[in-house]
Amino acid sequence: GQNIDQPTEMTATEGAIVQINCTYQTSGFNGLFWYQQHAGEAPTFLSYNVLDGLEEKGRFSSFLSRSKGYSYLLLKELQMKDSASYLCAVGDSNYQLIWGAGTKLIIKP
Amino acid sequence: GAVVSQHPSRVICKSGTSVKIECRSLDFQATTMFWYRQFPKQSLMLMATSNEGSKATYEQGVEKDKFLINHASLTLSTLTVTSAHPEDSSFYICSAREPDRVALGYTFGSGTRLTVV
Numbered sequence: 001g002q003n004i005d006q007p008t009e010m011t012a013t014e015g016a017i018v019q020i021n022c023t024y025q026t027s028g029f030n031g032l033f034w035y036q037q038h039a040g041e042a043p044t045f046l047s048y049n050v051l052d053g054l055e056e057k058g059r060f061s062s063f064l065s066r067s068k069g070y071s072y073l074l075l076k077e078l079q080m081k082d083s084a085s086y087l088c089a090v091g092d093s094n095y096q097l098i099w100g101a102g103t104k105l106i107i108k109p
Numbered sequence: 110g111a112v113v114s115q116h117p118s119r120v121i122c123k124s125g126t127s128v129k130i131e132c133r134s135l136d137f138q139a140t141t142m143f144w145y146r147q148f149p150k151q152s153l154m155l156m157a158t159s160n161e162g163s164k165a166t167y168e169q170g171v172e173k174d175k176f177l178i179n180h181a182s183l184t185l186s187t188l189t190v191t192s193a194h195p196e197d198s199s200f201y202i203c204s205a206r207e208p209d210r211v212a213l214g215y216t217f218g219s220g221t222r223l224t225v226v
Contacts, residue, residue, distance in 0.1 A: 033214055040222075042115075042202050043153070045214035087152065095206075097143070097215060101152040 004100035028093025115218025132203030138183035139205035159186040
């Protein structure tokens with residue numbers, strides 16, 4: 001079956017760094033996406049990885065290892081506004097997104 | 110960048126009535142749109158895949174006669190919740206992606222908060 005796992009909740013301190021992991025098992029692979037979702041709002045696109053390695057975009061970076069079925073989202077210099085849920089999703093062979101349950105990130109001052 | 114407009118953002122309706130939610134791609138043509146439902150503190154649940162000019166593909170457990178999807182043009186898909194019940198109260202979100210531009214991700218509408226009383 002298809003499965004995406006990520007931690008349910010994480011807590012970090014303002015100004016620190018946090019890494020959110022995601023492991024997946026899907027039928028086919030057409031890229032891995034990370035989205036940010038604030039409570040009561042729709043998700044917004046953060047990153048896309050289709051090849052192995054690290055993609056850096058400002059304070060956010062995303063890493064992919066296809067052989068391990070593993071990705072992480074790295075958030076640096078955490079700000080209070082980064083408190084949100086972070087969703088990992090994989091595009092399957094039909095480019096349909098398979099979603100993880102999301103990781104709720106709590107930032108403390 | 111790609112923009113998806115979703116209306117209404119909030120709607121309250123009485124049990125037994127129907128509600129229509131619109132999803133428009135504003136600056137690109139979307140042959141495929143996706144409809145999701147999200148209950149509080151839960152992840153997105155794909156309800157159906159809407160294909161322009163053909164019947165929608167529904168996920169297992171989603172009643173196609175209750176959740177009517179119409180994708181009559183390349184920029185508009187609608188979801189109609191028929192004979193709504195309080196348990197249909199949820200956050201409904203549509204999404205689409207620009208064809209051949211996978212790296213840009215899937216753009217989401219702003220969502221519709223449906224409350225059935």
